[in-house]
Amino acid sequence: MADFGYTSIASNKTDLDSVSTALARAVSEAEPGFNLCISCGSCVATCSAGRFTRFGLRELIHRIKRGDERLMMAEASKCMLCGKCTLVCPRNINTRNIVLLVRKHAEIQGL
Numbered sequence: 001m002a003d004f005g006y007t008s009i010a011s012n013k014t015d016l017d018s019v020s021t022a023l024a025r026a027v028s029e030a031e032p033g034f035n036l037c038i039s040c041g042s043c044v045a046t047c048s049a050g051r052f053t054r055f056g057l058r059e060l061i062h063r064i065k066r067g068d069e070r071l072m073m074a075e076a077s078k079c080m081l082c083g084k085c086t087l088v089c090p091r092n093i094n095t096r097n098i099v100l101l102v103r104k105h106a107e108i109q110g111l
């Protein structure tokens with residue numbers, strides 16, 4: 001096969017029938033704003049924790065919806081709960097509550 005200097009990237013497809021979305025359902029029931037995120041990234045741009053780690057709320061929300069529950073429950077501990085993301089979110093989402101709910105579920109599961 002000819003070498004064109006690049007390769008196709010691996011599929012990033014998620015089969016939602018084969019992953020758990022229990023955390024996404026629990027968080028959205030307690031905090032309906034969870035479903036309003038438009039992945040704009042404003043929270044990431046202003047995130048205090050993001051200055052020191054790779055933490056980002058946009059990724060947290062997105063990946064919980066895709067079923068990456070255990071990994072994201074661990075990630076939630078990086079949030080410093082400063083509230084800057086709440087101030088800049090164009091959808092007025094209670095972002096800190098989302099982090100707190102994820103942490104609560106991590107605690108319940110002993111993570």
Ligand code: SF4
Binds near residue numbers: 088
């Ligand atoms: S600022 Fe709000 S709408 Fe934008 S990615 Fe963050 S949580 Fe979602």
Ligand code: SF4
Binds near residue numbers: 056085
């Ligand atoms: S509350 Fe957490 S997610 Fe929001 S800006 Fe502060 S450290 Fe980042």
